Amino acid sequence: MSSNELQQHAIVILENYKTGLSADDASQLSLVIEDIVNDCIGFGPLTGLLHDGAISEIMVNDFQTIYVEKEGQLSLSSVAFSSEEELLLVIDRIITPLGRRLDSSQPMVDARMPDGSRVNAVLSPIALRGSCLTVRKFLAKQLQFDDLISQGSLSTEAALYLQESVVQRRNILIAGGTGTGKTTLLNTLASEIPEHQRVITIEDAAELQLSHRNLIALESRPPNAEGQGRITIRDLLINALRMRPDRIIVGECRGIEAIDMLQAMNTGHEGSLTTLHANSARDALQRLEVMVLMAGLDIPLTAIRQQIASAIDIIVQIQRTSEGARIINEISEVSGIDADVLQMNQMFIRKNNQCMATGVLSEWTL
Structure with missing residues (x-):
């Protein structure tokens, strides 16, 4: 029964x-x-x-x-x-x-x-x-862009920008605090991936619910009672690269797997998506640097920043208001590196309770 x-x-x-x-x-x-x-x-x-x-x-x-x-x-x-x-x-x-x-x-x-x-x-x-x-609790109804617009989470123009970003295979990083709706937004973005592309999702505890035909969903595993058999996010990510993915979606980057994610984005897996905890778009880049350094590899900080600049195209900063509403506060493009500092262009910022365009021209053609 x-x-x-x-x-x-x-x-x-x-x-x-x-x-x-x-x-x-x-x-x-x-x-x-x-x-x-x-x-x-x-x-x-x-x-x-x-x-x-x-x-x-x-x-x-x-x-x-x-x-x-x-x-x-x-x-x-x-x-x-x-x-x-x-x-x-x-x-x-x-x-x-x-x-x-x-x-x-x-x-x-x-x-x-x-x-x-x-x-x-x-x-x-x-x-x-x-x-x-x-x-x-699992959200039974997957939110679409129209739902986010009606809720005031983002403007119509910002929604079109994000939809086009996914279609044109931009690597997108969603940043925000706990309970801000990062996974929900990740689901919404991933729903725009064309059906013919092979997608592999990797999560610590599976929360993504994608109705995609060509999908492989992988989940990490803790060690057993004897302390054996642990499968980490990094193990899954390394293995996923051998599975001929068009796009890789990592539910959350939180440790040394960040270096593998960046390398995947830099080696032919454009249009990949991931999330991490950060208070702003700038903090998200700094957290990525720290996570790569946690791997203990002898990589100069300049090289790490060059990897990030070439891997991450767009950062979506999401936050939760004091009233409990989940809103997109900022959408920025990573434009490169100058004087050893990662450069970003703010494309959309929240003004008058809306995520409005700043007027800055995109680095890539819409």
């Missing part, structure tokens, strides 16, 4: 059992049937939150405190776990089918649920106030 079929079957069993009870007992059981099923085969208090389409993120600070995000705003949920043990049981129920484990030897886990939602859990005493859980 699927999870839904199993839950419906359990409800039928309890409903049949209820018919043999007194009126008072049957009435009391009716009030808690759903809770019983959720506790036994569901995700306890989280079940209703997971099914609520308006909730984008669930944050369990401890078994008594659960916050949810709706429309970019955080609020304290009215539901809670009854104990630390119940929270641990639900965490185990989430991660066990995913082939992950959580115990004293491995007190943190990052995994992906079958529906694409991302799960992170940390055990006590690493989490000082008690075990905690974060679920970033």
Whole structure:
């Protein structure tokens, strides 16, 4: 049975059992049937939150405190776990089918649920106030450029620029903080890739949902209980170069794999896409430099900057406002290197609550 079929079957069993009870007992059981099923085969208090389409993120600070995000705003949920043990049981129920484990030897886990939602859990005493859980729910509807325009995330002109950038195989870097919508924008950009091109996606925990015909999706793997079998983003990226990709999409650059990504962009894989955490377009370039240096290769900083200048064409800076809205704040082109400093041209910046063109001519023909 699927999870839904199993839950419906359990409800039928309890409903049949209820018919043999007194009126008072049957009435009391009716009030808690759903809770019983959720506790036994569901995700306890989280079940209703997971099914609520308006909730984008669930944050369990401890078994008594659960916050949810709706429309970019955080609020304290009215539901809670009854104990630390119940929270641990639900965490185990989430991660066990995913082939992950959580115990004293491995007190943190990052995994992906079958529906694409991302799960992170940390055990006590690493989490000082008690075990905690974060679920970033999968966005069922993939946003299109028209949706971003109607939401005010970017202007029509900026949308056309980005669409043309993907078609003309510009290498694009999406930068922003946690929860700003980098993966969502990456999905939207990738939807513009022509169907005949072979695309390989590489992620730590798969979140991209591309409806592309010629697609290979790869996901990294943590070590097993013996500390063996780990497959890193860098391993996957090196292997992807042998798979005849037209474009490579790395869900997030966060370490030494950055050097391989830059080399791929520089060796015939134009039109590749990736994201990283940064507060501005300039910070994104500096973070790339640091990540390449982390590889420990004896490469002069000047050579690294030349690699970045020739690999990255466009940087899209995305941020989250105090009201929770996710907006594109800046779109810049990397124009080259001058006096050992990476040069950028701002093509679009946010003015009057819109991502407006600056009037600077593009380095490439639209």
